[in-house]
Amino acid sequence: MDSLSASEQRELQSRMERKQMKEFMGMFSGLVTHCFDSCVDDFTTKSLVQRETGCVTRCVKKFMAGSERIGTRFQEQQAQMMNQPPPGR
Amino acid sequence: MSGMFGFGRPQPSSSEKIAAAEQEMDLITDMFNKLQQACMKKCIPKTYLEGEVNKGEGVCIDRCTAKFFDVQMKVSELLQAEAAAKGGAQGGGFGIGGM
Numbered sequence: 001m002d003s004l005s006a007s008e009q010r011e012l013q014s015r016m017e018r019k020q021m022k023e024f025m026g027m028f029s030g031l032v033t034h035c036f037d038s039c040v041d042d043f044t045t046k047s048l049v050q051r052e053t054g055c056v057t058r059c060v061k062k063f064m065a066g067s068e069r070i071g072t073r074f075q076e077q078q079a080q081m082m083n084q085p086p087p088g089r
Numbered sequence: 090m091s092g093m094f095g096f097g098r099p100q101p102s103s104s105e106k107i108a109a110a111e112q113e114m115d116l117i118t119d120m121f122n123k124l125q126q127a128c129m130k131k132c133i134p135k136t137y138l139e140g141e142v143n144k145g146e147g148v149c150i151d152r153c154t155a156k157f158f159d160v161q162m163k164v165s166e167l168l169q170a171e172a173a174a175k176g177g178a179q180g181g182g183f184g185i186g187g188m
Contacts, residue, residue: 012110012111058138061140062133065142066125066128069151070125070129
């Protein structure tokens with residue numbers, strides 16, 4: 001990316017920001033679906049009961065912790081791949 | 090770094106360069122999302138009795154990530170071999186593993 005000019009950098013930057021926003025919205029809705037699915041299956045009450053609230057809290061927390069860990073490993077792998085190209089090339 | 094995929098076309102235009110960078114970003118984001126979906130599904134039980142990733146789950150995530158990349162490499166390798174066997178000279182066009 002070092003060969004991009006300043007205006008190109010800016011253009012790319014703004015595209016990336018829009019992309020990140022979209023990415024975040026996708027993550028959010030996916031997480032809502034997942035935690036709702038995992039935690040809520042009792043419809044005898046109108047609002048979340050304590051057990052469900054707790055489950056949702058843990059679900060989100062765990063998702064964050066898990067994706068952080070995956071992110072770390074992902075970066076490590078990515079760095080490793082760049083240092084040693086795969087065989088057959 | 091000069092673009093992780095080394096798109097080495099001579100004198101690409103401005104929009105081409107931006108598109109290439111963007112595509113690279115998309116590919117990496119997509120890969121990460123796939124990895125995350127796969128390993129969360131396999132390693133994190135849906136019961137949510139605790140909010141932390143426990144030791145076993147953490148180790149599972151580590152191994153899952155490593156294996157996911159292994160599979161990626163293997164598939165890329167096999168596809169390249171296939172393409173090379175079939176098309177001879179013009180194989181290796183899809184270098185996901187070639188970062």
